[in-house]
Amino acid sequence: MDTHTGNATTPDGTRLTYRDHHAPDSQHPPLLLLHGLAGHMGEWDDLLPLLLADGHRVITYDARGHGASTRRPPDMTRASAVRDVTTLIEELSLPTPVTLLGQSLGGHTAFLTAAAHPHLVDSLILVEAGPAGPSPDLPTEIATWLDSWPTPFTSLSSAAAFLGHEAWARGLEEREDGHHPRWDRDTMLAAVAELSTRAYWPQWARVACPTLVVRGAKGTMRKAEMTRMARTTRGGTDTDRPPTSAPAPDPHRGHRGRGPRRTPGPAAPLARGGTDVPRGEERHMTGPRSPVPVPASRAYCRASASQFRQT
Template sequence: MPRTPPTAARTTVRAGTTLSFTVAGTGPTVVLLHGLAGSSREFEPTMAGLMPGYRVAALDQRGHGRSTRRPADVSREAYVLDVVALIELLSPGEPVHLVGQSMGAHTAMLTAADRPDLVASLVLLECDAGPGERDQVAGLGRYFASWPVPFKDAQDARTFLGDSALASAWLADLEQRPDGLWPRFDPDIMAACMVPVTAPRWHEWQSVAAPTLVLYGEHGMFTERQKAEFITARPGTRRVDIPGAGHDAHLENFPAWIRALREFLECAQHPSRVGAVELPPLAAGTADP
């Protein structure tokens, strides 16, 4: 992975909720949104991989990272308004390239649907329009509540979390307190913010106007049927599958992820050069105009 760019955390406040974000680079603005229980820190390699050439911002979504830990509102609308506020702060009058993974991809999709004037292009990693089921939400809450925190030290945390790419991201983001290491999220907030994500959002997905790339990990959380249904529901959507990766493909196969992202952004900025830029092969089920 590329070296992490020099960044400093900044904050803004919307409706009483503090939002922390990092920004670096110059050029067209790209905004990155992490998934559930993640933070902007996991996108530092992506920020570096997009520079030079782009100004890249990564947001700690509410309830995550260094943003307000226990926000009063965890509705999808609140998350969308947070992103709108960040875009209007960083890129007034100029639409941005909006990128999200998992829950962050869902937020990005809804933002693009609600505010097409703010989104020049959209990239969704491991996303669908909402499964309509809440079974997994309770399981996620129980899993995060099972963490034996505080962890005594990094090795203690590693022993419990394991050595996956996602575990490494969680480990790097733990907060040091006098009694040990703690995650930068609360389990009940994670479960609560996921409940609205399960609501079907097919109308919003189909109303997205921006050029859109959807990426899936070869071993991600969605079935081939779910992937195909999502892609074909919105004609013109490009699909790329990342080999050897799961739900956190941006961490598990970074070279394939950053290549697909950079090439799509290049085409989104210069549509006339589509034939001159080598896009990743489109997977079966991709819908083109």
């Protein structure tokens, strides 16, 4: 694996720190991975070996206001997040169209990008992300959640215990007095401000590419939202449920018990070591055509290859 770390500069001067991971023999569209609110690109690290082994070029990045990217950017609107995606595609000269995989707020950015720039997006994987709204209580809920973090954390292990997974703790900044988040509270609230006042169903209706929507059994996305998404896509719809088996450990549970119901929070890895899909997890596939499957986990790849291949 060849990995390059660099920075891209957006039109408003925001620095985006990224990692570009090259598989030896890339056979699929590039994958651009988008983390959730208060997260960081390292949350995808456990998933990378699986995607690279399947022949993907994978790009991860810290969203504006997060991690190693500009901490206090001049703009935190949804439109600015979409421009960040197009900036990375252009500056890295990625062969288009690409596949976007986003969790929560990152998934929201992903489908807005597909709606605004359909020629750039081959397919979408949305994990706990959709167009529902408005959510007027969301800023207050997010503020309460952020304020509940006992920062600074005395150790990475205490951070992992509170946040629910070591991947979240890896994104903290170590200082003399402990481990701190690499984001500012007001910037996080600015990132979700628009979600409190509007829904994004018109944008979702413009998404024409194949889309896999993943709703966790212990997640926050409502089933009614997923069902409506399947009914309002421009293309045909394929609805399916993965095979049930012994449930894998759910790294989201620690956070979900503390955060608000609609928190677009950090993403834990989607799968570890080829474990199966947690029992009761649902997925919806929408779109007028089906690409070669993008394995959000080995379980999805093995269980869904026949449904998601071009026919």
